[in-house]
Amino acid sequence: MTEKTTKKRTTEEKRTDENVIYIGRKPPMSYVLAVVTQFNGNGSKEVILKARGKSISTAVDTAEIVRNRFITNAKIKDIIISTESITNEEGRDSNVSSIEISLTTIKKTWDIKQ
Amino acid sequence: MTEKTTKKRTTEEKRTDENVIYIGRKPPMSYVLAVVTQFNGNGSKEVILKARGKSISTAVDTAEIVRNRFITNAKIKDIIISTESITNEEGRDSNVSSIEISLTTIKKTWDIKQ
Numbered sequence: 001m002t003e004k005t006t007k008k009r010t011t012e013e014k015r016t017d018e019n020v021i022y023i024g025r026k027p028p029m030s031y032v033l034a035v036v037t038q039f040n041g042n043g044s045k046e047v048i049l050k051a052r053g054k055s056i057s058t059a060v061d062t063a064e065i066v067r068n069r070f071i072t073n074a075k076i077k078d079i080i081i082s083t084e085s086i087t088n089e090e091g092r093d094s095n096v097s098s099i100e101i102s103l104t105t106i107k108k109t110w111d112i113k114q
Numbered sequence: 115m116t117e118k119t120t121k122k123r124t125t126e127e128k129r130t131d132e133n134v135i136y137i138g139r140k141p142p143m144s145y146v147l148a149v150v151t152q153f154n155g156n157g158s159k160e161v162i163l164k165a166r167g168k169s170i171s172t173a174v175d176t177a178e179i180v181r182n183r184f185i186t187n188a189k190i191k192d193i194i195i196s197t198e199s200i201t202n203e204e205g206r207d208s209n210v211s212s213i214e215i216s217l218t219t220i221k222k223t224w225d226i227k228q
Binding site for chain 2: 053
């Protein structure tokens, strides 16, 4: 109930938790690039997409585009939905739905190269 | 790829599959009422919310409002996201993300009344 959110929150949290991608109002492809970079560039085994409110559908779009077109061995490990309480600038509390989609890549067998 | 959708689809499917609620562009409370009626009036043990595109966030809102405010023993059994191929009126194929949220009530123990 006393949780405060600022406009800078997304950027701040992205720095502290590397494999979490915060989905906002940009087109899905912006976030697809971020997810692909996280998997391929940074070698993450798991990437978590987080979104609130109207951005929830963009999070689902992002996950679907990633696993259908870019990282075909990526699976959806878990989807959690919840409600967050937000205090807006006028000091009023309001509830917003949120989603967390965990994408994970299957462990590859390296038998072929050995 | 050859799947065809018409504007009447939502209404048609609602008739054939009673415990499925199709989420569209109305406010979440419209669908909350439908879900609560399904659980309490029709005695369903499981209700499935289906939504596509921008309505996905409304489906999440609906599920959250139902279990937080109306049917507190309802749990989220499963969440599935997928991609559907739609042929629009100009005959072009396009992909749209979809979500299915299964809500279920825990079996009550009637010990108290006996």
